[in-house]
Amino acid sequence: MSISQAPRVVEYPHSDGKPMAESPEHLEAMIYLITALQAYFAKRDDVYVAGNQFMYWVEGNPAQRVAPDVYVVFGVPKYPPRPTWKIWEEGKAPDVIFELSSRSTAGEDLYRKFRLYQRLGVKEYILIDVTREYLAQPLLLHRLTGREYVLVPNERPNDREWWADSEQLGLRIMVRAEDTGYVIRLWDPVAQIFLPSPHEATEGFLALWDQLQEARYRAEEEARRAEEEARRAEEEARVRAELERRLREMEAELKRLKGEDSSSTT
Known part of the structure; x- marks a missing residue:
């Protein structure tokens, strides 16, 4: 085979060189969600938890990509770690995606990613605003019902907390307003503890x-x-x-x- 006939090699970059998070609050929230979920599913070999890496959904077109802040996939091998998530190789999109909205991402989170994740079949799309500056509420959990997302109403036990149940994770998500900002915690209803x-x-x-x-x-x-x-x-x-x-x-x-x-x- 001549050089001109060699198949084209498509590169799927692992990073775009941008910072991992827009602020210390976003970084802390991202680290908490990833580490807490990895620990929670540590004994399961069929759950993959990752974040802040590219997800590709069109083979041969690396321009079609998005970088979820945190995502969870059920029914796939935990190992080896993936530098990117390629849906055509793994056989499915993530089951749960968290996006931590910021000044530069809020519009995309609410519209482009909303429609994309809905189309890809992401079962739960969870938006969190750790600074309460960009979303109407600091916690928005969308659950795929049929082919469309339905917003799950938050529970408000008091004026400082927002709660929502994740059916996919089997956990309750809480965002609480504190003097230093908004804190995210995942509640295990079986063990009755926060992760x-x-x-x-x-x-x-x-x-x-x-x-x-x-x-x-x-x-x-x-x-x-x-x-x-x-x-x-x-x-x-x-x-x-x-x-x-x-x-x-x-x-x-x-x-x-x-x-x-x-x-x-x-």
């Missing part, structure tokens, strides 16, 4: 480590006391045996002396 952030997981690990160290110290102290008590009991037994031996010797000597006295008087 921890990396910082919280580290603090939890350190607290557990302290508990284990304290337990080890107590066990060593108890073992040391038990060893001392065993030595003391052994010493007491030795002394008692020695006293009993000497007592027997004294009784034997007393009997001998009494025997000699009896002999001398006869």
